[in-house]
Amino acid sequence: MTLADYLSLFAMISIWTLLGINIFLAVGGAIYYYKMANTDPHVELDEYPFVSVMVPAHNEQAVVKRTVEALLRFDYPQDRYEVIVINDNSSDDTARVLKELQELHSDRYLIVVNTNNIVGGQGKSNALNIGYSVARGEVFAIYDADNTPETTALRLLVENLMADDSLAAVIGKFRTRNRNASLLTRFVNIETLAHQCMNQAGRWFYFGLCTIPGTNFVIRRSIVEEIGGWDPKALSEDTEISFRIYRMGYRIKLQPQAVTWEQEPFRLDIWFKQRTRWSMGNVYVLVNNFKYIFDPYGGKMRLDVLYYTLVYIFMLTALVCSDSLFVLGVLGYTHVSLGGLSTMVWVLNCILFVCSVMLTLSTEKNEFSAQSAFLVLLMLFSYSKLWVAVVLKAIYLSIKQALTKKTITWYKTERSAD
Amino acid sequence: MLQEDDQSKALGGQVYVNNDVYPLCQTSGNITHFAYYTDEQPLLSALLASCLQLWQWPYKNAPTAYGQYLVIDNVFPFLDLEKMMERTEILEAEGVPYILAVTPIFSNGEYPSMKRFCEYLRYVQSKGVGIILRVPFVSIEQVEAEELTRHIALAYEAYAMYGVYPMAIEAPKTWLQCENGLEALRGFLTVFLFETDEILQGPAMTENVAYRDGHQIIAPAWEQQQAFSSSYAQAIYYDAQMDVEDLRTQVQRIKASKRVLKNLNETENRVYCGDYAVNNSDGLLQVNGENVSLAYVPFEYDPNYTFDRGISQYLKEQIETSNRYLMIFVIGASIIFLGMIILFRRQIRRELLLGRRSRRRKRKNEEVSRQ
Numbered sequence: 001m002t003l004a005d006y007l008s009l010f011a012m013i014s015i016w017t018l019l020g021i022n023i024f025l026a027v028g029g030a031i032y033y034y035k036m037a038n039t040d041p042h043v044e045l046d047e048y049p050f051v052s053v054m055v056p057a058h059n060e061q062a063v064v065k066r067t068v069e070a071l072l073r074f075d076y077p078q079d080r081y082e083v084i085v086i087n088d089n090s091s092d093d094t095a096r097v098l099k100e101l102q103e104l105h106s107d108r109y110l111i112v113v114n115t116n117n118i119v120g121g122q123g124k125s126n127a128l129n130i131g132y133s134v135a136r137g138e139v140f141a142i143y144d145a146d147n148t149p150e151t152t153a154l155r156l157l158v159e160n161l162m163a164d165d166s167l168a169a170v171i172g173k174f175r176t177r178n179r180n181a182s183l184l185t186r187f188v189n190i191e192t193l194a195h196q197c198m199n200q201a202g203r204w205f206y207f208g209l210c211t212i213p214g215t216n217f218v219i220r221r222s223i224v225e226e227i228g229g230w231d232p233k234a235l236s237e238d239t240e241i242s243f244r245i246y247r248m249g250y251r252i253k254l255q256p257q258a259v260t261w262e263q264e265p266f267r268l269d270i271w272f273k274q275r276t277r278w279s280m281g282n283v284y285v286l287v288n289n290f291k292y293i294f295d296p297y298g299g300k301m302r303l304d305v306l307y308y309t310l311v312y313i314f315m316l317t318a319l320v321c322s323d324s325l326f327v328l329g330v331l332g333y334t335h336v337s338l339g340g341l342s343t344m345v346w347v348l349n350c351i352l353f354v355c356s357v358m359l360t361l362s363t364e365k366n367e368f369s370a371q372s373a374f375l376v377l378l379m380l381f382s383y384s385k386l387w388v389a390v391v392l393k394a395i396y397l398s399i400k401q402a403l404t405k406k407t408i409t410w411y412k413t414e415r416s417a418d
Numbered sequence: 419m420l421q422e423d424d425q426s427k428a429l430g431g432q433v434y435v436n437n438d439v440y441p442l443c444q445t446s447g448n449i450t451h452f453a454y455y456t457d458e459q460p461l462l463s464a465l466l467a468s469c470l471q472l473w474q475w476p477y478k479n480a481p482t483a484y485g486q487y488l489v490i491d492n493v494f495p496f497l498d499l500e501k502m503m504e505r506t507e508i509l510e511a512e513g514v515p516y517i518l519a520v521t522p523i524f525s526n527g528e529y530p531s532m533k534r535f536c537e538y539l540r541y542v543q544s545k546g547v548g549i550i551l552r553v554p555f556v557s558i559e560q561v562e563a564e565e566l567t568r569h570i571a572l573a574y575e576a577y578a579m580y581g582v583y584p585m586a587i588e589a590p591k592t593w594l595q596c597e598n599g600l601e602a603l604r605g606f607l608t609v610f611l612f613e614t615d616e617i618l619q620g621p622a623m624t625e626n627v628a629y630r631d632g633h634q635i636i637a638p639a640w641e642q643q644q645a646f647s648s649s650y651a652q653a654i655y656y657d658a659q660m661d662v663e664d665l666r667t668q669v670q671r672i673k674a675s676k677r678v679l680k681n682l683n684e685t686e687n688r689v690y691c692g693d694y695a696v697n698n699s700d701g702l703l704q705v706n707g708e709n710v711s712l713a714y715v716p717f718e719y720d721p722n723y724t725f726d727r728g729i730s731q732y733l734k735e736q737i738e739t740s741n742r743y744l745m746i747f748v749i750g751a752s753i754i755f756l757g758m759i760i761l762f763r764r765q766i767r768r769e770l771l772l773g774r775r776s777r778r779r780k781r782k783n784e785e786v787s788r789q
Binding site for chain 1: 560729730733734737741744745748751752754755756758759761762763765766769
């Protein structure tokens with residue numbers, strides 16, 4: 001057996017393992033969606049807690065108005081929540097837009113915290129810590145500045161959180177607001193539904209596990225206090241905080257009927273930078289939590305660490321090997337002599353991938369169509385390959401950062417007016 | 419173009435070109451020429467070779483009638499040995515000398531099936547049938563001469579360990595124009611060539627040095643049936659899986675022709691391959707300097723033979739088995755997905771329908787309240 005044989009065998013096992021896991025999660029997620037769709041998601045509370053809705057905003061003039069107005073439209077009791085927008089060292093007109101909003105909604109609790117480049121501009125975690133310092137809510141709700149949550153979202157999230165003491169946080173679902181803006185946003189929309197939302201639903205259904213997605217979630221103030229706020233070193237603060245919550249013995253629940261619509265990157269360069277930041281964050285979380293895999297008291301969180309390990313180590317290596325072998329094979333530099341690796345296996349893999357994504361799309365209105373099936377197939381050979389490049393760059397930057405000990409800079413995703 | 423005069427005369431039969439009839443040769447004075455020639459017609463090539471031989475006769479004594487060889491090609495270990503015996507018996511009954519060209523084996527030579535195959539070869543070898551080894555099939559773009567030589571040695575070893583000694587090698591004709599090919603053939607005195615489109619990549623030769631290397635070249639025959647040339651040694655190839663009736667017909671045709679079929683053992687053959695130095699001369703076979711008897715002795719088989727298939731074969735089997743499971747898994751998962759998709763679509767349609775109904779009801783109530 002040659003090296004190419006070993007690598008192709010490794011690639012095949014890794015890819016099928018991950019596909020199997022994702023299918024397992026998709027089926028569980030779909031069952032959970034179905035159950036939730038047929039139950040009343042509301043839990044009436046005797047008293048609704050005071051909620052601080054925090055929105056970190058850095059150069060968000062194009063979208064922040066729409067976001068704040070959506071936040072002020074929540075069907076949550078108006079006197080029981082405040083909206084805190086942390087205008088984090090913006091150099092554009094965000095401050096003016098927010099000022100006008102404050103004047104327009106002077107009867108509402110709309111607080112704007114403007115920071116300069118000394119205390120602010122150091123990333124989302126830092127901005128949330130600033131917001132936390134002025135927040136008076138018993139519960140925090142976090143939204144990104146490009147979000148348009150549905151009016152019921154906050155109520156649903158808070159009701160579910162308060163109904164169960166074992167919950168530290170409740171997360172909602174997020175959808176793509178600008179899915180028709182470009183081919184890229186269509187891909188992102190499918191990826192969001194299939195690999196982020198459905199994956200979360202599956203993990204919750206089987207293991208009671210979820211990861212905070214960065215937006216559209218509520219968390220108890222006591223928990224944030226206990227963990228000492230957000231870690232400013234973490235680029236992917238949502239994943240990092242989720243791991244910390246699970247280590248404390250709490251759970252995070254998914255409430256799929258609490259929906260927010262967010263703007264996704266519509267240009268490849270913006271998408272690439274955003275995903276590189278996410279991946280760097282996940283690599284950071286993986287490196288910092290890998291030790292818990294072997295910790296017998298690590299709890300359920302170990303499953304997530306294991307999943308991250310499979311994705312960021314095995315899947316990545318498998319895809320690099322598989323693609324490299326394919327290219328080298330086409331160029332005539334190498335060939336796989338291992339018998340039994342028929343093309344049919346790869347075809348089956350594609351069929352299964354398309355089917356599992358289509359299952360996810362079938363749970364949403366206006367998403368299930370022949371065009372979507374075609375896009376999923378196209379995505380497999382284009383968008384999915386970009387993921388490899390993103391993670392490789394993230395790993396390279398993480399290593400470089402660790403060696404040079406440079407401070408992490410937070411890439412701010414560029415927005416546009418819809 | 420020669421102009422024919424009144425004294426010119428036609429010789430050697432007729433050639434039909436489209437609907438016209440021409441003499442094969444035309445003689446005019448001291449010059450005899452072909453009336454029509456194309457090298458795309460093997461028959462004409464054979465005739466040209468024969469004519470050249472005849473032309474040389476007055477100067478070089480009687481022309482040599484070179485041997486013609488009948489080669490049963492593509493004989494490989496997984497052939498039905500009963501069918502092979504049937505063909506052997508036909509050829510033996512007809513008294514036709516022939517050669518078996520065996521395919522190379524690089525691994526699993528110790529398997530009982532290989533042993534049985536070699537027992538058959540030992541049997542025919544004891545009857546005077548020549549065995550030749552086909553060169554490896556080269557499926558990759560570039561291959562080094564050392565790699566080819568190593569594989570040929572492996573294949574030779576696989577047969578020689580059972581007392582089957584290929585006396586010559588069978589190779590594509592194109593190997594003679596390639597340094598790597600010639601290097602790989604160097605250990606064999608007798609080389610059978612066959613026509614193929616396969617080209618061995620590597621440094622090409624600008625001249626033919628095969629004869630300089632001292633090889634006895636047996637070229638592929640131009641034709642399979644009627645006409646032939648005895649102006650040099652040729653081999654007629656029949657596939658081992660050829661229909662028995664076809665084989666009978668071919669044998670009758672060969673017998674009816676003027677072919678001089680030759681037994682490989684009647685020529686001197688020398689092989690230097692891997693650890694083997696084989697010399698066959700005057701009916702005496704020597705392997706590494708020692709006389710070897712080719713008498714047939716039945717093999718003994720281990721009834722409790724355990725297969726050591728090696729990691730590659732083991733993995734291949736495992737993958738093939740898992741492929742079947744994967745197929746079942748994919749079909750099962752697809753059915754589950756389809757069922758769930760139908761369920762969700764119905765639910766969404768119901769939700770839309772209920773939404774439409776409630777909107778209609780709401781509108782109706784509003785109208786009623788207005789009235």
